[in-house]
Amino acid sequence: MKAAFFKEHGGSDRILYGDYPDPVPGPGEAVVRVRACALNHVDLLLLDGRFPPPEGLPHVNGCEVAGVVEEVGAGVAGVGRGQRVVVFPGFSCGRCEYCLRGARTVCLQYGYLGAHKDGGYAELVKVPAANLLPLPDGVSFEQGAALPLAMLTAWHALVAQADVRPGQTVLVQAAGSGVGSAAIQIARLCGARVMTTVGSDDKVELARALGAERVVNYRTGDFVEAAKAWTGKRGVDVVVEHIGGDTFERSVYALTRLGTLVTIGSHDTHWGRLDLRHVYSKNLRIVGTNLGSIVELRQVLEHVVAGRLRPVIDRTFPLAEARAAVQYVLDRKNRGKVLLIP
Numbered sequence: 001m002k003a004a005f006f007k008e009h010g011g012s013d014r015i016l017y018g019d020y021p022d023p024v025p026g027p028g029e030a031v032v033r034v035r036a037c038a039l040n041h042v043d044l045l046l047l048d049g050r051f052p053p054p055e056g057l058p059h060v061n062g063c064e065v066a067g068v069v070e071e072v073g074a075g076v077a078g079v080g081r082g083q084r085v086v087v088f089p090g091f092s093c094g095r096c097e098y099c100l101r102g103a104r105t106v107c108l109q110y111g112y113l114g115a116h117k118d119g120g121y122a123e124l125v126k127v128p129a130a131n132l133l134p135l136p137d138g139v140s141f142e143q144g145a146a147l148p149l150a151m152l153t154a155w156h157a158l159v160a161q162a163d164v165r166p167g168q169t170v171l172v173q174a175a176g177s178g179v180g181s182a183a184i185q186i187a188r189l190c191g192a193r194v195m196t197t198v199g200s201d202d203k204v205e206l207a208r209a210l211g212a213e214r215v216v217n218y219r220t221g222d223f224v225e226a227a228k229a230w231t232g233k234r235g236v237d238v239v240v241e242h243i244g245g246d247t248f249e250r251s252v253y254a255l256t257r258l259g260t261l262v263t264i265g266s267h268d269t270h271w272g273r274l275d276l277r278h279v280y281s282k283n284l285r286i287v288g289t290n291l292g293s294i295v296e297l298r299q300v301l302e303h304v305v306a307g308r309l310r311p312v313i314d315r316t317f318p319l320a321e322a323r324a325a326v327q328y329v330l331d332r333k334n335r336g337k338v339l340l341i342p
Ligand SMILES: [Zn+2]
Pocket: 092, 093, 094, 095, 096, 097, 098, 099, 100, 106, 107, 108, 109
């Protein structure tokens, strides 16, 4: 098969396009013909070596895949060749203490498609058959590939972790990102009011169209002051944060008493200072989260079918132009998801 892979860490110029070994399904596994694969921030970490692929190089990135089942291994039931599917990207053992508690995303052997195994920047990808969900007819492959990481992570963060309620106020960082564009819509679906940040004024219109009531350009404005003004000095109930560093540090000041900061990524840096006085005196909750469950992905799909959630797709690139697609994301030109089409 053809794949976009890398044998050395570095920038987008390290991505090669060419022949790569065909995946062969083992027992309980399926091979999916990729019809669309979305790019993610984690791809960039895997590429540049900040998060080296655990199985070593060469490696194929790509966590979010929609496609058609090509072949199934021994013992696979309920899914067969030709079926349209979306791949749930999390791998877990099902046996450790945390899996047994129902918290599979903190499994002792947790892994992601495209990180711990070769992913979807390829014509074919191998996955556990248990990770396949039928892709409803009303959802395109492009839409399907924009859901399993960004939309699901935002869903789990807001619905399961922050427990957002109607009438609450939510600050979503970075409306132009996959997670940000998803979080705005999900918070609105929960009945909350939403404020968001953007890095350039040309993203303001997108943020408003998604349902944000107040949009702040974080390069030219102060989002803490804006959050205070927007809530009549009270502060917001929830912040969805995935940037890290100064953005994380200052997000705490935007929260009201009993507020919740959900951290779901670290796009700029893994580090962030915390003003503990605000955490204890205001009884704040700082909650970490990653991904969600396959059941939640099914719920997200139902909302997409019903038109209540809409994955924001910026543009597609042919798989052969994966290098250009990665550079486009590195340059932060995207407004929503960028997809590769084999
Ligand atoms: Zn486990």
